[in-house]
Amino acid sequence: MVDGLVKHYGSVRAVDGVSLRVAEGEIVALLGPNGAGKSTIVEILEGHRHRTTGSVQVLGADPGSAPSWYRDRIGIVLQSSGIDPELTVREVIDTYGAAYERSRPTDEVIEMVELAEKADVRVTSLSGGQQRRVDLALGLVGDPELIFLDEPTTGFDPAARRRGWSLIENLTALGRTVLLTTHYLDEAEHLADRVVVLAQGRIVAEGTPARLRADASASTVIRFVLPDLADPVASMLGQLIGQVAGRGRHVEITTDAPTADLAHVTGWALERGIELAELAVVSPTLEEAYLDLVNEQHGDDEGPGGWTGDGGRAEAGLR
Amino acid sequence: MRTLRLLVVQIRSQNRIFWRVPIGAFFTLVFPVILLVLFVALFGNEDFNTSYGGSSTSQFYTPGLAVFSAASATYTNIGINLTSRRELGILKRIRGTPLPPWVYLAGVVGSAVWIALVSTVVMVSLGALAYGVNIEATKLPAMVVTFAVGSATFAVAGVAISAVARTMAAAQSLTNATLIPLGFVSNVFVSLGVGGDPPRWLEVIGDIFPLKHFAAAFGEAMSPFSDAPAFEWGHLAVMGGWLVAAGLVAVRMFRWEPNRS
Numbered sequence A: 001m002v003d004g005l006v007k008h009y010g011s012v013r014a015v016d017g018v019s020l021r022v023a024e025g026e027i028v029a030l031l032g033p034n035g036a037g038k039s040t041i042v043e044i045l046e047g048h049r050h051r052t053t054g055s056v057q058v059l060g061a062d063p064g065s066a067p068s069w070y071r072d073r074i075g076i077v078l079q080s081s082g083i084d085p086e087l088t089v090r091e092v093i094d095t096y097g098a099a100y101e102r103s104r105p106t107d108e109v110i111e112m113v114e115l116a117e118k119a120d121v122r123v124t125s126l127s128g129g130q131q132r133r134v135d136l137a138l139g140l141v142g143d144p145e146l147i148f149l150d151e152p153t154t155g156f157d158p159a160a161r162r163r164g165w166s167l168i169e170n171l172t173a174l175g176r177t178v179l180l181t182t183h184y185l186d187e188a189e190h191l192a193d194r195v196v197v198l199a200q201g202r203i204v205a206e207g208t209p210a211r212l213r214a215d216a217s218a219s220t221v222i223r224f225v226l227p228d229l230a231d232p233v234a235s236m237l238g239q240l241i242g243q244v245a246g247r248g249r250h251v252e253i254t255t256d257a258p259t260a261d262l263a264h265v266t267g268w269a270l271e272r273g274i275e276l277a278e279l280a281v282v283s284p285t286l287e288e289a290y291l292d293l294v295n296e297q298h299g300d301d302e303g304p305g306g307w308t309g310d311g312g313r314a315e316a317g318l319r
Numbered sequence B: 001m002r003t004l005r006l007l008v009v010q011i012r013s014q015n016r017i018f019w020r021v022p023i024g025a026f027f028t029l030v031f032p033v034i035l036l037v038l039f040v041a042l043f044g045n046e047d048f049n050t051s052y053g054g055s056s057t058s059q060f061y062t063p064g065l066a067v068f069s070a071a072s073a074t075y076t077n078i079g080i081n082l083t084s085r086r087e088l089g090i091l092k093r094i095r096g097t098p099l100p101p102w103v104y105l106a107g108v109v110g111s112a113v114w115i116a117l118v119s120t121v122v123m124v125s126l127g128a129l130a131y132g133v134n135i136e137a138t139k140l141p142a143m144v145v146t147f148a149v150g151s152a153t154f155a156v157a158g159v160a161i162s163a164v165a166r167t168m169a170a171a172q173s174l175t176n177a178t179l180i181p182l183g184f185v186s187n188v189f190v191s192l193g194v195g196g197d198p199p200r201w202l203e204v205i206g207d208i209f210p211l212k213h214f215a216a217a218f219g220e221a222m223s224p225f226s227d228a229p230a231f232e233w234g235h236l237a238v239m240g241g242w243l244v245a246a247g248l249v250a251v252r253m254f255r256w257e258p259n260r261s
Helices: A038-046 A068-073 A089-097 A106-112 A128-140 A158-173 A185-191 A209-217 A234-238 A258-272 A286-298 B002-019 B022-043 B057-087 B090-095 B101-131 B137-164 B168-185 B200-208 B210-222 B233-253
Strands: A002-009 A012-020 A027-031 A053-056 A074-077 A146-150 A177-182 A194-199 A202-207 A220-225 A243-247 A250-255 A277-282 A306-309 B047-050 B053-056
Touching: A012 A038, A012 A202, A027 A038, A027 A185, A038 A146, A038 A177, A068 A074, A074 A128, A089 A106, A089 A128, A089 B002, A106 A128, A128 A146, A128 A158, A158 A177, A158 A185, A177 A185, A185 A209, A194 A209, A202 A209, A220 A258, A234 A258, A250 A258, A258 A277, B002 B022, B002 B057, B002 B101, B022 B057, B022 B101, B053 B057, B057 B090, B057 B101, B057 B137, B057 B168, B057 B210, B090 B101, B101 B137, B137 B168, B137 B210, B137 B233, B168 B200, B168 B210, B200 B210, B210 B233
Parallel strands: A027 A177, A027 A194, A074 A146, A146 A177
Antiparallel strands: A002 A012, A002 A053, A194 A202, A220 A250, A220 A277, A243 A250, A243 A306, B047 B053
16 A cells, blocks of 8 residues: 655655555554654645655555545545534535535434534534544545544543544444554554554554554563662673663663563572562553654663663564 | 536535624625715715716715725635635645535635625615616626626635735735725725825826726726726726736645644
8 A cells, every 4th residue: 555655854754664555444553653754644645745755555546646536535534624613513514525426414424423412503612522523524424435534532531532432433344444543552452453653754563452462561571679789780680681771779671581580680689688679570561662662763862870781682672 | 517516515605604704794795885875975975076077976986885895705805714714724624525626716716706796786786776876787798797807806816815825814914905005096985086186106006906997997887978888998908917917826826735834
C-alpha cells in the first residue's frame, strides 16, 4: 500500500522512509507521539498532501492525483476540520451526504453516532464531544470502504471514548478497513488488529497488540536500592546479562534473562549479608515499552547524576 | 444532471447559512434600504443637478444603493464567508469528499448572486413604488445584464479577497475598507457633481474601480433620459476587465487549507 514514503518540510524529514501495507477489512493503528509523522502519512493517503518521494497506492489509486471516485470510496475524519456552525446536524449530514454516489440515509448515520436527540440542533450549540461525533458521521455518510480516523477520540470523556470505540468496532464488523492514528496506547490496543509504532518519521515497531505486549514483557526490570555506595558493585553489575542503569543508590536492570540476573544479584547480596531495599521485579507495561521505543529514537540522555552500564546484550527494543 | 443537483444542494445550503447570520443579512439587505429612506427624507425628493443632468434624489440613490447592496451581498459576503470557512477547516473537509471543488465555489457564488438579486429587487421595487423611480420595460434587459455582469464581478472579487486575506479579521477589514470608501467616490452615497468640482484624483480613483461603472450603467438603465435599450458597453467592459483580473488572482492564490497550522 505504501512503499518508502518520504515527506520533507524544508530540511525536516517529517516522514522518513515508511512502508506500510493494510489488508482489506483490517484495522491498523498508527501510534506515536506528536510530531512522529502520523498525521502527515494519513494526509498523504487522503490526498491532502503530496509526498516528496516513494510510492503510494490506495484502493488501486494514487491519492496524489486524488480522483473523485477515490474520494467517493474513502471516509475521512480529520483532527480539526470545522463543520458549518450555522447548520443543524441533519442539514450538515444531508449536504455532505449528497456528494457521495451511495450515501447512507441521514437518519441511519445520526442513529449510528447517537445524535438522534440533537439532530435538529445547530452545530454551534453542540459540545466538543458531540461535534466530534458529527465529524465521525461525516466520515461515514458516504458508506466508505476505507476510513481514515485521525485521533478519533481526542477530547472525549472516558464514557464517550468507550462509545466511540464500539462505534468503530461496528464499522469493521461491516468489513470496513480502518486506518487510525492515536497517541493513546489503550485505544490502539483496544481497536487495532495491528499496531505500527512511529517515532520521528520512522516505523520503530509493528505487530499485533498481543505480539507487542509479548515482546515487551520479554524485557523485565529488576529494581533495588543499594544500602551503601562505597560497596564495590561495579564488577558484579558488569557480569549481568541485562542492561544496567541507575541514579545514586537506585539501580535498575532491564533484562531478557530475569531469572539468571536476579539470582546473580541476590547471590551477591547474600554473600555480603546485604539487604537490598525495595527489591522488585517488574514486567513493563506496553506503555513503558512504547515510551522506551520513542525515547530511543529521540536519543534521550539520562538525567544529571545518572549512570549507565552495559551488561552483555543491551537490546530492550521490540522487533 | 447530477452536478446540477449538487450545485442546487450547495446553493440552498449556503443560502441557509446566510439567513442564519442576522448581522450579515441586516447589513446586506436592510442597511441599504435604511440609507435610501434616510437620504430621501434628508434631502427631499426634488430634482438636483448631477454629472448626468437633473435627477430626483430617489432617482439618483435607488440604482446607486441597489448596486451597493448587490456588491456587498457578493464581494463582502463571499470575502468574509469563504475566509471563515477556510480558517474553520471546512474547505479542507470539502476537499476530502467527492464534491468537485468548483461546485462548492459555484454554490458560494451562486448563493451570493441570488441574495444580491433579492436585495436589488427589494431596492428597485421600493424606489419605484414609494418614490416613483423610473423603470421602463425596454430598458429591463440592460438592467438585468448590468446586474449580472456587476454582481459576477464583485462575487469573483470576493473570492480573490479571500485568497489574499489570511484571517477572518483581515477579510472583514479588507472588504469594508475597500467597498465603503469606494461608495463615496462612485456616485453611490454622494453625487460627485454636487457642491462644486470634486478633486480630480477622487474622480480618477472612482473611474479605476468597478463600483462607479456598475452604478453608472445601472443608473443609465433606470434613467428617464437614456435611450432604450440603454446598454452601457464601456462601463460593462471595465467591469469585465475586473472580472478577469480578479478571476486570475483567485485561480492563482486560492487555498483550501487553513493558515492556522
